[in-house]
Amino acid sequence: FADQKYNAKIAERYDIGQVLHLKDLNEEGLLNSINTVLLDPRYKENIHKQSAIFRDQSMNILDNVIYWIEYVIRHKGAPHLRPAVLDLHWYQYLMMDVIVFYLLIIFFIVYIVKKV
Template identity: 70%
Template sequence: LPFLLGRILVYFNAKFIETLGIGYRLDKQTITEDHLLEAVYEVINNPSYRENIKERSAIFKDQPISTMDNVIYWIEYVIRHKGAPHLRPAVLDLHWYQYLMMDVIVFYLFIIFFIVYIVKKV
C-alpha cells in the first residue's frame, strides 16, 4: 500500500504499482480509517492482486544465472582484467568545471547578457 506523500517520485511509483495491478493507491489528503481498511481488504481478498504479484515475481526471478553466480562472475572478471579500467566511469576523469558544465553555463550567461544588452539599447 504505497501512500502519496506529496513527492513526485512517490506519486509515480504508487501510480505505477496501481497500474500494474499489484497495489492500491491512497491519497494522503483524503485518506480515512475506512479508506485504509477498504484498501487493505481489497488487496488481501481480491485474487487478481495475488496473481499479478506472482506474475511480476516470476518475471523478476527469471534470470539466466543465479545472483550469486553473477556476483562471482563479475568479481572474477574484475580480477582477470586487473581492475577492469574499461568499466570505470568516464566522469571520474573530468575536471570539476567539466563535470559541472561550467562552459555551457558561461555560454548561456553570455547569451542572456547579450540579449539584455541589445534590449536595453533599443
C-alpha cells in the first residue's frame, strides 16, 4: 500500500499506465484515462516491451537454482551475502538505543517545562 504512488509514477514514466489523483477523480476523468490506456497503441507497445525485458533471462529457473546452490558451496556458505542485521546486537536490531535516547530527551524536556 505504501508503494502504490511510486508504482503509479513508474507506470506513467514508462507509458504503461496513467496516474489518477483522488482529489481530481471524477467519472469523466476516469473514463478518459481508461479509454486512453486501452485505445492508444503506444501503451500496448510499451507494455509488451516491458514484458519482454522482464521475461528475458539468460537461463531457466532450474539452472538458476543450481547455479546459486553451487555458488554457496564454492564460497563456503557465502558469508558476504549474509544480511548485516545478523551481526547486530538485539538492542541495536530493535533500536532500543535510539528509543532510550529519545525517551531521555523527552523526559529532559518535560522536566525543564515542569521546572519553569
